[in-house]
Amino acid sequence: xxxxxxxxxxxxxxxxxxxxxxxxxxxxxxxxxxxxxxxxxxxxxxxxxxxxxxxxxxxxxxxxxxxxxxxxxxxxxxxxxxxxxxxxxxxxxxxxxxxxxxxxxxxxxxxxxxxxxxxxxxxxxxxxxxxxxxxxxxxxxxxxxxxxxxxxxxxxxxxxxxxxxxxxxxxxxxxxxxxxxxxxxxxxxxxxxxxxxxxxxxxxxxxxxxxxxxxxxxxxxxxxxxxxxxxxxxxxxxxxxxxxxxxxxxxxxxxxxxxxxxxxxxxxxxxxxxxxxxxxxxxxxxxxxxxxx
Ligand SMILES: [Zn+2]
Numbered sequence: 001x002x003x004x005x006x007x008x009x010x011x012x013x014x015x016x017x018x019x020x021x022x023x024x025x026x027x028x029x030x031x032x033x034x035x036x037x038x039x040x041x042x043x044x045x046x047x048x049x050x051x052x053x054x055x056x057x058x059x060x061x062x063x064x065x066x067x068x069x070x071x072x073x074x075x076x077x078x079x080x081x082x083x084x085x086x087x088x089x090x091x092x093x094x095x096x097x098x099x100x101x102x103x104x105x106x107x108x109x110x111x112x113x114x115x116x117x118x119x120x121x122x123x124x125x126x127x128x129x130x131x132x133x134x135x136x137x138x139x140x141x142x143x144x145x146x147x148x149x150x151x152x153x154x155x156x157x158x159x160x161x162x163x164x165x166x167x168x169x170x171x172x173x174x175x176x177x178x179x180x181x182x183x184x185x186x187x188x189x190x191x192x193x194x195x196x197x198x199x200x201x202x203x204x205x206x207x208x209x210x211x212x213x214x215x216x217x218x219x220x221x222x223x224x225x226x227x228x229x230x231x232x233x234x235x236x237x238x239x240x241x242x243x244x245x246x247x248x249x250x251x252x253x254x255x256x257x258x259x260x261x262x263x264x265x266x267x268x269x270x271x272x273x274x275x276x277x278x279x280x281x282x283x284x285x286x287x288x289x290x291x292x293x
Contacts, residue, residue: 009063009292010038010277011262012284013255014205015118015156015185015237018043018064019053021086022241022252027057034255035063040284040291041255044118044156044185046071046084047097051107058112065291067115067156068107070099072122075140076133083241096136099143108151114288117156118185119144121169124160137162138169145173148182154287155182157202163189167196177201180287186239191228203287204229205237208245208253211264226268234269235283236261 013034018041023030034041043058044067045051051068058066075098080091107113119141126133148155155177159166170177181201186209187194194204210222226234238245238261240253245260266276285292 008038009040009281011040011258012236012280013039013041013238013240013258014183014235014284015067015207016041016043016240016255017046017050017084017242018240018255019045019050019057020084020241022083023254024086030254030256031057031061031064034258035061037256037259039063039255039258041065042067042114042156042288044115045069045107046118047074047094048100048103050084051104055107055110055113059110065112065114065288066107066110067117068104068113069117069119069144069156070097070104070140071118071158072120072137072141073125075099075136076126078125099140101143101147104144104147105151108147108153111290113153114291115154115156115182116144116148116151117182118158119155120158121162121166122158122160123162123165134165138165141166141169142173145169145176148178149176152178154178154180157182157184158186159184160188163193167193167200170197170200174200183235183287185237187225187229191225194225194229198230198233203233203235203283205235206265207237207239207261208243208249208257210268211245211260212249223268226265231269231271231279232283234265235280235287236265 040063042065043054045054054066058064076096078094183203185205187204244251244253266273
């Protein structure tokens with residue numbers, strides 16, 4: 001397989017998972033398709049195996065960088081995810097992983113690693129009464145805040161149905177947040193929660209769901225939220241292989257589709273696509289200074 005070097009970056013996918021099993025058959029083709037479109041990307045780890053793989057791919061492709069960390073759902077037992085690890089039929093549930101600080105620190109120090117995560121809290125997939133699981137998620141998250149502070153790299157945050165606890169933890173560890181503090185990926189909180197995260201120094205990434213038609217009561221009103229977040233705090237993401245944007249909805253997502261998200265962001269912000277691209281790259285430069293050096 002050939003490798004494209006020294007690509008010019010026109011678009012930026014700040015959160016993708018190109019190392020996941022979903023791309024085992026055609027990974028290099030998918031990456032090269034994105035690189036040809038001028039898409040730079042951060043491929044994000046979710047546990048030991050996918051974090052190590054993220055760094056390996058980042059080392060291979062000039063316009064690919066890595067985020068490494070332990071996703072909240074992997075801090076306890078969870079159902080297997082075919083997109084992430086493949087071959088679900090034969091697979092046992094994902095094992096619980098405790099945060100191996102030295103393992104992650106070693107990956108964090110790699111020059112191609114630009115963020116710690118995805119880390120955070122996810123109460124969407126657990127039951128209300130699973131307090132013990134919540135505590136595990138919180139402990140693993142706090143360790144990663146400490147790691148981000150130690151290696152001076154921003155956090156890549158995943159949060160679902162847990163913004164109150166997330167903001168409480170971040171505020172309590174304010175002295176350990178870098179500047180900028182990180183990215184709240186696929187943000188789905190309220191404007192009030194967004195305001196608090198803005199004040200703590202976070203940026204926001206939006207993905208495919210903003211391209212879906214908005215139906216009252218059915219979908220979250222991303223338009224209103226994107227409008228609320230200042231232009232100098234917004235980045236684009238695909239979160240590929242999950243949730244492809246219109247017009248590819250329902251198929252496997254990939255970083256080359258980022259243009260559709262940038263277009264929608266530009267439309268909501270009422271600026272040209274070109275200005276939006278520029279703004280995203282400028283924001284990426286602030287949060288990931290080593291990328292554009
Ligand atoms: Zn993700």
